[in-house]
């Protein structure tokens with residue numbers, strides 16, 4: 001690889017990340033190049049370690065060091081309730097609030113036609129599969145109260161209403177408590193607890 005190609009490769013790879021345009025990717029690549037020698041090597045090693053030590057939980061798609069995450073591995077949770085979240089960060093924040101005792105399902109994103117993200121890009125099929133064994137009696141849709149989060153919740157409610165499990169599984173949406181436009185990441189414990197208390201039935 002020539003020197004020019006190495007720079008181009010870094011810019012291209014960084015530019016594939018969400019929210020990073022070509023200009024930003026170039027600025028970041030120059031930044032790494034300008035930093036001391038160790039920084040780039042530490043970054044490369046940390047990225048490698050990230051991929052080698054962590055994986056998706058095979059049940060809920062949370063981040064996990066093992067095939068099954070800590071939460072799915074705990075028998076003392078309420079197995080009849082599954083809380084659907086956008087990502088592992090939202091899961092961690094709900095978990096910190098201590099107000100939810102069931103299991104989770106991580107979609108790994110939200111529907112976003114603008115960004116070309118459709119249902120097949122999310123862990124939606126895996127969620128439906130989990131409902132087949134009839135243990136789950138309630139699905140709580142806890143996507144963020146943003147436009148995309150709401151649209152994803154509505155899409156899921158629609159789909160869930162047409163599954164064989166429809167009628168047997170209650171579908172609820174987290175409600176009053178979380179302000180519209182806010183992220184679950186910045187939600188305090190009381191607000192989060194309220195949101196779960198005030199969840200509403202969708203089907």
Ligand SMILES: [Zn+2]
Nearest residue numbers: 057060069072
């Ligand atoms: Zn899990």
